Amino acid sequence: MSKPGLPQGTRDFSAAVVRKRNYIFQTIRSVFELYGFQPLETPAMENLDTLMGKYGEEGDKLIFKILNNGLDNPDKHTQATEDFEKVLSGKITKGITERALRYDLTIPFARYVAMNYGQLTLPFKRYQIQPVWRADRPQKGRYREFYQCDADVVGSKSLLNEVELANIYATVFEKLGVHVEIKINSRKILAALAEISGGADKMVDITVAIDKLDKIGLEKVKAELSAKGLTDDQINTIEKYLSIEGNDTEKLSALQTLLGNNATGKEGIEEIAYLLNYQPQIPPGSAGTKLQTDFTLARGLNYYTGIIFEVKAIGVQMGSIGGGGRYDDLTGLFGVPNVPGVGISFGVDRIYDVMEELKVFPEEVQAGTQVLFFNLGEAESKQAFGLMQQLRGKGIACELFHETTKFDKQFKYADKKGIPYVIILGSEELTNGTCVVKNLVKSEQQTLQQTELTGFKF
């Protein structure tokens, strides 16, 4: 018999990991709620139409398609065979697949907004914490099934939304004990750069290239731009842009000079200045996370049009652990135009890795069973069972050992499961109505009346 396995890029999570992950989820969820965001959940699968063409050509390939049922129906063989030929030649056809697994949370959200636009109170603020699936090649920090935690606001152009979202980032990472830098930029500035360097139509190529600056260095960025057909003059302008340095005020004024009177650029600069003026204000004692401009920040090219965010952990080698930005007209794809929005996302799987490396998970997170009742005979365990139910009624997690056996095994079980207390109720205790409560951590024990047990402080 062959051993079972997992589909590539998926994982099982054991108790300890689930508890830590839940801690992250809870933290994010509670902050989302604190800022007035409402939960939304959407199905794991969507109609293929809803997803196709929204993530670019590359993205379409990475969508997990679901095979239609009933293809083995003899009446449909001719049609099915024909349709399958199309699939073999690279065309997706409804005859073979008309549903697919969710690729992200943003497009399903846009679909939801478009379907329920009439009933929504605008601005509509929703958060969503669910897994998504991608048929990507897995590698470090990259899976085929992973969670996204998104918060979006639609129906408002106000920059206050960006301010709120930046505060959410700062608050969540403060609570998690992860020091981060929140980098901001504006797609308007990138658009302006493309315009003044005379390559407005090359904006995508330009952003892709400069986004890699810290990864591959200036020379290679220039080489890539050159390969994309930009002239030396154009590359020169871009190099000036990339070499802007100093504090935020200095950077903004240098940028102003470079972009000149470009209208889009001006808007972008004003928006950045607005946000910088509204630095995150989170409770005292905090790390004082600040927004920092980073003009090389580009982010996934698709729908972003205004301010963009990216969060990186300080002191750990890891890609971005959060990102987001403003988009105009996302629901236009679904027939409801002119609904502007802005959103952020948390990368839980990476946040987990970062927190593990920094060792910042609180110990309480691991709390499981508190008390193990020893099983020392039929009458004894029956009595223990009654006491256990009383403790459970008080909200204390308890277990009764599953069979009567020697102390040795029962102790070892408690040890391995990290259960801090055992309660010994044997024949002796049974006759005089007592029980022994032993703290395994301190190696101390005391004898109590059984009636006192519910008042005991575990």
Add this chain to the structure above:
RNA sequence: GAGGGCGUAGCUCAGUUGGUUAGAGCGUUAGUUUGUGGCACUAAAGGUCGGGGGUUCGAGACCCCUCGUUCUCCCCA
């Protein structure tokens, strides 16, 4: 889509230039110990060496194919 690494006990891995009956640690089970755990000691169970083909007197090891997995690039979270 392109290119590397690795598949040996439940887990982590040794296994010499190809050589008899493939090993260790951890884990599991039992015992030393019939009401006080972690430690120690003893013993046992546990393998189609990922699969198929080839070279050879002889293959866990070498060659080819294949499957799985992992990492890098592309792209992304």
